[in-house]
Amino acid sequence: xxxPEFLASHAAHVExxxxxxxxxxxxxxxxRLFEAMSYSLLGGGKRIRPGLVIECFRACGxxxxxxxxxxxxxxxxxxxxxxxxxxxPCMDDDDLRRGNPTCHTKFDEATAVLAADALQTLAFELLAxxxxxxxxxxxxxxxxxxxxxxxxxxxxxxLDIQSEIDSSGIDLLAIExxxxxxxxxxxxxxxxxxxxxxxxxxxxFDACSRYGKATGLLFQIADDILDVTASSVALGKSxxxxxxxxKATYVSLLGLKQARELAEEMREIAINACELFDSDGAQxxxxxxxxLERDS
Numbered sequence: 001x002x003x004p005e006f007l008a009s010h011a012a013h014v015e016x017x018x019x020x021x022x023x024x025x026x027x028x029x030x031x032r033l034f035e036a037m038s039y040s041l042l043g044g045g046k047r048i049r050p051g052l053v054i055e056c057f058r059a060c061g062x063x064x065x066x067x068x069x070x071x072x073x074x075x076x077x078x079x080x081x082x083x084x085x086x087x088x089p090c091m092d093d094d095d096l097r098r099g100n101p102t103c104h105t106k107f108d109e110a111t112a113v114l115a116a117d118a119l120q121t122l123a124f125e126l127l128a129x130x131x132x133x134x135x136x137x138x139x140x141x142x143x144x145x146x147x148x149x150x151x152x153x154x155x156x157x158x159l160d161i162q163s164e165i166d167s168s169g170i171d172l173l174a175i176e177x178x179x180x181x182x183x184x185x186x187x188x189x190x191x192x193x194x195x196x197x198x199x200x201x202x203x204x205f206d207a208c209s210r211y212g213k214a215t216g217l218l219f220q221i222a223d224d225i226l227d228v229t230a231s232s233v234a235l236g237k238s239x240x241x242x243x244x245x246x247k248a249t250y251v252s253l254l255g256l257k258q259a260r261e262l263a264e265e266m267r268e269i270a271i272n273a274c275e276l277f278d279s280d281g282a283q284x285x286x287x288x289x290x291x292l293e294r295d296s
Contacts, residue, residue: 004286010054011047013065014072018042021073025122032107036115037122040103041080048219048291049075049190052212055284056194059277060204070126071140071193077123078148078186084116086157092241120148132197140193147189156182163248170248176217178248183223184216191215203276211273211284218266219291224249225259230295267292 018041026034050072057068087094087102088109095105104112127141146152159178163170191212195205227242228251242249250259270288274281 004283004290006055006283007046007048007051007287007290010051010072011045014047014050014069014076015042017069018073018076021126032111033114033118036103036107036111037118039106040084040115041077041119043080043100044098046294047076048287049079049187051287052187052190052215053194053197055287056191056208056211057198058194059274059280059284060195060198060200060208061280062194062198067132068194068197070129070131071190071197074123074126074140074144075186075190075193077119077126078144078153081116081119081123082148082153082157084112084119088112091157091161094241136196139196143192144189147185152181152185152189153183156180156185160247164246167246167248170253172253175248175250175253179217179220180213183220184213187216187219188212207273207276211270211288214266214270214273215288215291218263218270218288221250221259221263221266222292222294224251225256225263226294226296227251228256263292 022034022038022041053072053075054065054068057065062068083097084103086092087097088104095102097103100106102112103115107115123144124141127144128137130137132140148154156178160182163174163178188209189212191208192205195208198204200208224242227249241247242252250262254262267288271285274284274288277284
């Protein structure tokens with residue numbers, strides 16, 4: 001399934017904004033470091049996370065997308081830093097990302113680690129830019145730090161690594177805990193950030209939060225399914241890595257059929273959360289469908 005037209009439009013908008021932003025940040029930076037940062041950040045991708053920020057912003061009544069752009073760019077910096085780290089030999093040890101050599105393969109491990117570190121700090125610099133009230137900026141920075149740190153993505157990655165070493169006792173609840181942190185925390189942040197930037201009501205914020213939680217699990221289940229059903233060429237990264245690395249996944253635990261059923265259940269939860277927004281939630285519904293039905 002191709003990405004919805006609106007997501008492709010958001011991706012192009014964010015891609016240009018990221019490229020323009022990098023041009024203003026290159027002065028005084030090591031040429032090799034800057035090249036590695038740009039190579040990874042501008043290496044393509046579906047830009048689903050920025051799309052979630054923008055679409056939740058719009059669903060909650062936001063008008064000027066420029067208001068949401070710093071958060072959309074920030075989450076892509078965090079996502080890219082996490083991918084660089086994921087691909088390192090000490091983590092997933094992958095040499096292919098988005099159809100191109102991974103950062104450490106293209107450059108070297110030390111450069112890749114530093115490029116990822118720089119992108120992480122750049123995300124918080126972008127959120128601190130005075131494009132919204134100071135109190136709101138502080139809240140976005142605080143919540144992104146939680147979602148990306150030990151209580152979020154990084155903590156989930158640690159749980160995932162531990163499950164590879166010892167998969168005994170891994171059940172559905174344990175898998176859900178891993179991915180609510182590793183994948184879900186940042187996707188949920190995208191939705192909540194968009195709502196906050198739009199000045200959402202408490203009901204709108206809660207709907208975006210529910211949507212983000214369901215979408216986070218949906219995204220991971222779909223990824224687990226694709227790992228066993230799609231080719232490396234289609235994925236733009238190595239297929240079959242989960243089984244090769246003895247990772248506990250929704251597919252390994254439930255089987256392909258039940259994993260698909262659970263994914264469909266998560267999609268329905270996400271779509272139901274959009275009902276509050278009436279027609280303004282149509283694109284969020286389309287995004288949930290795309291996340292499940294994508295082929296890469």
